[in-house]
Amino acid sequence: MSHAIVHRCFERVRYADTDKMGIVYNGNYARFFEIGRTELLRSIGLPYVELEKQGILLPVLSLHVEYLAPARYDDLLMIETHYQHDPNVASIQLSYQISRDDVRIARGSTKHSFLLAESWRPTRPPASFVDAVLHHHSSSELS
Amino acid sequence: MSHAIVHRCFERVRYADTDKMGIVYNGNYARFFEIGRTELLRSIGLPYVELEKQGILLPVLSLHVEYLAPARYDDLLMIETHYQHDPNVASIQLSYQISRDDVRIARGSTKHSFLLAESWRPTRPPASFVDAVLHHHSSSELS
Amino acid sequence: MSHAIVHRCFERVRYADTDKMGIVYNGNYARFFEIGRTELLRSIGLPYVELEKQGILLPVLSLHVEYLAPARYDDLLMIETHYQHDPNVASIQLSYQISRDDVRIARGSTKHSFLLAESWRPTRPPASFVDAVLHHHSSSELS
Amino acid sequence: MSHAIVHRCFERVRYADTDKMGIVYNGNYARFFEIGRTELLRSIGLPYVELEKQGILLPVLSLHVEYLAPARYDDLLMIETHYQHDPNVASIQLSYQISRDDVRIARGSTKHSFLLAESWRPTRPPASFVDAVLHHHSSSELS
Numbered sequence: 001m002s003h004a005i006v007h008r009c010f011e012r013v014r015y016a017d018t019d020k021m022g023i024v025y026n027g028n029y030a031r032f033f034e035i036g037r038t039e040l041l042r043s044i045g046l047p048y049v050e051l052e053k054q055g056i057l058l059p060v061l062s063l064h065v066e067y068l069a070p071a072r073y074d075d076l077l078m079i080e081t082h083y084q085h086d087p088n089v090a091s092i093q094l095s096y097q098i099s100r101d102d103v104r105i106a107r108g109s110t111k112h113s114f115l116l117a118e119s120w121r122p123t124r125p126p127a128s129f130v131d132a133v134l135h136h137h138s139s140s141e142l143s
Numbered sequence: 144m145s146h147a148i149v150h151r152c153f154e155r156v157r158y159a160d161t162d163k164m165g166i167v168y169n170g171n172y173a174r175f176f177e178i179g180r181t182e183l184l185r186s187i188g189l190p191y192v193e194l195e196k197q198g199i200l201l202p203v204l205s206l207h208v209e210y211l212a213p214a215r216y217d218d219l220l221m222i223e224t225h226y227q228h229d230p231n232v233a234s235i236q237l238s239y240q241i242s243r244d245d246v247r248i249a250r251g252s253t254k255h256s257f258l259l260a261e262s263w264r265p266t267r268p269p270a271s272f273v274d275a276v277l278h279h280h281s282s283s284e285l286s
Numbered sequence: 287m288s289h290a291i292v293h294r295c296f297e298r299v300r301y302a303d304t305d306k307m308g309i310v311y312n313g314n315y316a317r318f319f320e321i322g323r324t325e326l327l328r329s330i331g332l333p334y335v336e337l338e339k340q341g342i343l344l345p346v347l348s349l350h351v352e353y354l355a356p357a358r359y360d361d362l363l364m365i366e367t368h369y370q371h372d373p374n375v376a377s378i379q380l381s382y383q384i385s386r387d388d389v390r391i392a393r394g395s396t397k398h399s400f401l402l403a404e405s406w407r408p409t410r411p412p413a414s415f416v417d418a419v420l421h422h423h424s425s426s427e428l429s
Numbered sequence: 430m431s432h433a434i435v436h437r438c439f440e441r442v443r444y445a446d447t448d449k450m451g452i453v454y455n456g457n458y459a460r461f462f463e464i465g466r467t468e469l470l471r472s473i474g475l476p477y478v479e480l481e482k483q484g485i486l487l488p489v490l491s492l493h494v495e496y497l498a499p500a501r502y503d504d505l506l507m508i509e510t511h512y513q514h515d516p517n518v519a520s521i522q523l524s525y526q527i528s529r530d531d532v533r534i535a536r537g538s539t540k541h542s543f544l545l546a547e548s549w550r551p552t553r554p555p556a557s558f559v560d561a562v563l564h565h566h567s568s569s570e571l572s
Binding site for chain 2: 015016018019020022023025028069072075
């Protein structure tokens with residue numbers, strides 16, 4: 001009963017992402033992480049825009065990135081996003097690994113809390129989220 | 144009776160602005176232009192946040208940039224912003240010149256329309272804007 | 287004998303692309319245009335990284351964008367890039383249309399010159415580029 | 430003998446920094462941190478461009494950010510950067526606090542290693558850096 005979700009997607013490095021060292025600027029990994037968690041949510045049937053329509057925001061509480069090897073222009077990066085559901089915790093954490101072929105480029109994590117969009121007050125993970133996470137888990141176990 | 148406003152400010156080029164060619168990425172001049180018009184508005188006593196509080200938005204209708212010479216990391220760029228008031232036109236246009244010492248780096252322009260924030264429908268330039276522009280003009284003539 | 291190339295690709299709007307107006311920040315269309323021309327070059331067998339390996343740079347001389355309708359978070363935008371080859375001109379121009387389903391979001395253009403990476407001096411379009419453009423044209427006509 | 434350096438500077442939040450939540454996008458704090466450490470280095474007489482001219486790079490090994498309160502458009506943020514010199518360690522660490530008046534917005538840290546620009550191989554902190562740090566310390570004690 002791990003309740004773990006793993007999602008992989010790919011993103012190409014653009015000139016816009018690089019800096020004068022010839023590598024991806026350190027702050028731009030936040031974008032790769034955003035893409036990872038957005039596509040993970042979409043893959044379990046709950047696009048983030050749906051959460052927003054339900055009046056829920058999921059702002060970033062913390063960001064951590066370790067840079068293991070430079071990512072360069074035109075690299076096709078694999079973004080691997082992990083989510084481990086813990087029903088006892090109000091905030092959620094995602095972890096990320098960025099790689100190019102067999103080269104590990106970066107790893108990191110973000111923490112998020114669920115907020116009511118109207119009041120910006122914390123709220124429990126909404127049922128739509130918990131259902132999507134648990135349903136995904138069940139169907140993964142069946143396959 | 145030129146009704147012209149000129150404003151100068153300075154902005155330093157950061158690693159975040161550069162790309163792997165070692166120069167400022169072409170899209171990042173939009174930020175320099177934004178800084179220019181924001182500080183021009185502040186200088187005539189009407190910060191853009193005040194316009195927003197009055198329910199007015201000023202989105203960009205068009206952007207034009209000509210790149211004359213590369214801007215490089217740590218350059219201290221001068222942003223010169225020009226506004227020429229025309230009471231017969233609903234949209235406004237600003238023009239910009241970016242330079243480093245005597246080197247002309249870029250020039251360009253943006254067009255904007257005034258929108259009501261609630262409906263996103265076009266509106267006449269608000270009185271607060273026209274007053275700030277004309278008042279600024281008058282005091283410049285006096286000095 | 288139009289020597290025209292059209293390429294279409296798709297890019298999703300991320301939180302990182304938006305601003306507090308809830309729409310894509312005006313400067314970020316430069317990234318969409320970059321993606322458009324990069325993927326056009328790849329589609330004719332000449333990835334931009336190959337040009338760089340040949341010692342050629344293709345910096346942006348000018349950028350023009352008209353914003354027709356707002357692009358919003360999570361929109362899947364179609365980037366349509368047009369290139370019309372003119373053998374008599376040293377610089378090249380690309381034009382772009384950004385749309386979401388039937389809504390035209392933006393259109394624009396960029397001009398570029400070929401530079402020698404070592405000296406940053408202008409150079410004629412390299413044979414690899416001209417060949418890729420003309421070969422692409424021929425095979426399009428055959429199909 | 431604390432060998433500690435503290436530097437404060439200010440940076441205004443631009444539209445370009447915000448996202449559709451109406452706050453500064455999480456990845457853009459990397460830019461604030463970059464500004465903080467760049468201006469700290471300039472304040473002790475060793476601009477980062479000088480290090481680069483000496484053939485030294487200082488890439489980011491890790492980035493950590495905690496978001497304590499939202500930063501909003503047009504906020505004038507104070508960036509406070511701390512550096513504590515440890516002669517026994519090859520990499521360096523800086524810590525940052527972002528605030529607006531009395532509101533703590535964010536805190537974080539970055540780790541960096543000194544690299545030779547030619548080979549991208551690690552190197553000891555160069556004498557120019559150690560001298561600037563120690564000289565700064567001494568003159569602070571005198572004042």
